[in-house]
Amino acid sequence: MKFIGYRTLKTGIGAAVAMIIAKELGLEYSVSAGIITILSIQSTKKQSVIIAVQRIGAFILALFLSIIIFKLLGYNPLAFGVFLLIFIPLTVRFNLDQGIVVSSVLITHLLVQKSTELFWIWNELSLMLIGVGVALLLNLYMPSIEGKIKEDQNYIEEKMKEILIHMADTLKNNDFSIKEDELVTSLEKRLHKGRNRAYNNFNNFFLLDTSYYVQYMEMRIQQFETIKRMREHFQRFFMTYEQTIMIADFTENVANSIYEENTAEGLLNQLNFLRDEFRKMALPSTREEFENRAMLFQFLNDLEQFLLIKHNFKKDVMNGNE
Known part of the structure; x- marks a missing residue:
């Protein structure tokens, strides 16, 4: 674990440079x-630009208001209070609220000096531009996290594969695995971490489209929600039939085809063939068998949804590349 992070390093250097x-x-x-500068160092390039624009815009508004209010009410705490009562709602209204604190602090300099002369206006504006400018320059370079995102992808696909194989074993043996709970928990944590990383990567580029990783993570999160629904069915499975074994084998096939490039089209065709085979089989002979088979078919419907999410994702990506 690093003692000093990259953002901390930039903050320390940036603050010193801006002051000098x-x-x-x-x-x-x-x-x-x-x-x-400390307040303006952000984790992504786009966020840095947005913050800079908001703070400069808020400060221009603050200067305009303070000049009028201080001229009318004088340089005293009451005048500063009136300034805040007008300034804060306006910044929120115009989506400039990131500049409230910084602008308010700079305006107190005018209050202390009891002056809104050009020298002091230029002084405060220069402080703002230097602080924001140094932060923007430092944020022009962000270390690549694409390698980390690919590690997330590999981890997510491997854990999904393991969970589906556990499901297939449970269908065959009616023996629910405790390890599966651990896999689901670790997968959920990594999915959210991977999504955050994908969005950070997306926000670090202005011209290059890196939305693929965001779309990928959102797709896997949708699949994960489907997996959670599939797991709920196991609480009601209590019998094993020929259809159970067939679905278990198909689930294992899906697990072995979880990799990124698979369009899932072939698996969807196999699923439709499986349904056709089920229609040719004898109907349930008891109430228990009927209920169990109904749950089994619902599991298959959820598995189909799992595959459709991937299929639609690949189709959207291919259409986007045309």
Whole structure:
């Protein structure tokens, strides 16, 4: 485990650089530039740009309001309170709320100096631009996390395969595995971690389309929700029939075909063939057999949904590449 993360390193360097620049330019309250940089370092490039635009926009609004209010009410706590009562709702209304704290702190400099002269306006604007600018420059480079995302993909596919194989064994032996609960828990955690990583990767590019990994993770999360529904059926399975063995074998086949590039089209055709075979078989002879077979067919319907999610995903990806 790293003691100092990459973002922490950028924050420390950025704050120092911003303060040095502000001081060398002869700006008052130069430490504020460093604080703005600290608050502006983000985990993705797109987020950094959005924050920068919001803060600059909020500060321009703050300058406009403070000049008017301080001229009318003077440089006192009451005037600053009135400023906040007007400024905060306006920033929220125009979606500039990320700039509330930073802008308010810079405006207090005008309050302390009891001046809205051009020198002080330029001083505060410069502090904002330096702080935000240094943060943007540092955020231009983000380490690639594509390798980590591919590791997530491999892990997710392997765990889904293991869970489906456990399901197939349960269908054949009526013996529910405790290990399957552990697999489901670890898979759920990795899915959410993988989705967060995919979105971070997506937000680190302006021109290159990296939405594939986001779509992939969303697809696997949908499949995971289907797996959870499939597992619920096992609480009601209490008999094994010829159809049970057939579905178990098919489930195992699905498990061995879970890899990324599979379109699931062949498996869907096999599933339809399996249904046709079931229609040719004798009907249930007892109530218990009827209920059990109904649950079994519901399990098969969920397995079909599991495959359709993958099939639709691959179809959308191929259409997007045309």
